[in-house]
Amino acid sequence: xxxxxxxxxxxxxxxxxxxxxxxxxxxxxxxxxxxxxxxxxxxxxxxxxxxxxxxxxxxxxxxxxxxxxxxxxxxxxxxxxxxxxxxxxxxxxxxxxxxxxxxxxxxxxxxxxxxxxxxxxxxxxxxxxx
Numbered sequence: 001x002x003x004x005x006x007x008x009x010x011x012x013x014x015x016x017x018x019x020x021x022x023x024x025x026x027x028x029x030x031x032x033x034x035x036x037x038x039x040x041x042x043x044x045x046x047x048x049x050x051x052x053x054x055x056x057x058x059x060x061x062x063x064x065x066x067x068x069x070x071x072x073x074x075x076x077x078x079x080x081x082x083x084x085x086x087x088x089x090x091x092x093x094x095x096x097x098x099x100x101x102x103x104x105x106x107x108x109x110x111x112x113x114x115x116x117x118x119x120x121x122x123x124x125x126x127x128x129x130x
Contacts, residue, residue: 021084028081035074062124072121076114083110 012018043049047056061067083106090102 021087025081025084025088028077028084032074032077032081035070035077039070039074058124068121068124072118075117075121079110079113079117083107 012022043052047060062071087103087106090099090106094102
């Protein structure tokens with residue numbers, strides 16, 4: 001008997017990695033909902049968008065370790081959720097060797113973007129250090 005979720009996607013019965021990905025997709029979706037709403041509220045309601053420039057981002061937002069961590073977490077949740085979603089589509093529609101090549105390429109691209117995103121967020125110079 002298959003248990004169907006409201007989204008119509010069955011929960012894997014076998015457990016293991018597929019079940020973990022199934023749960024992580026739901027948790028990352030919830031985290032994205034909260035993080036994206038917080039990001040939107042902060043940058044559009046608390047601060048006036050008409051007054052936001054690159055200097056505002058550097059001096060006000062990214063001079064704080066909290067905001068760097070917040071933006072990094074949002075970026076990583078987007079990467080994880082989107083790549084795992086594309087992985088699901090590839091596993092559903094590709095077969096054989098093509099499936100292996102596509103999933104491997106997807107994992108490599110995700111790893112590269114994870115590293116690049118981390119480097120950009122963590123190595124932006126602090127104000128006054130340029």
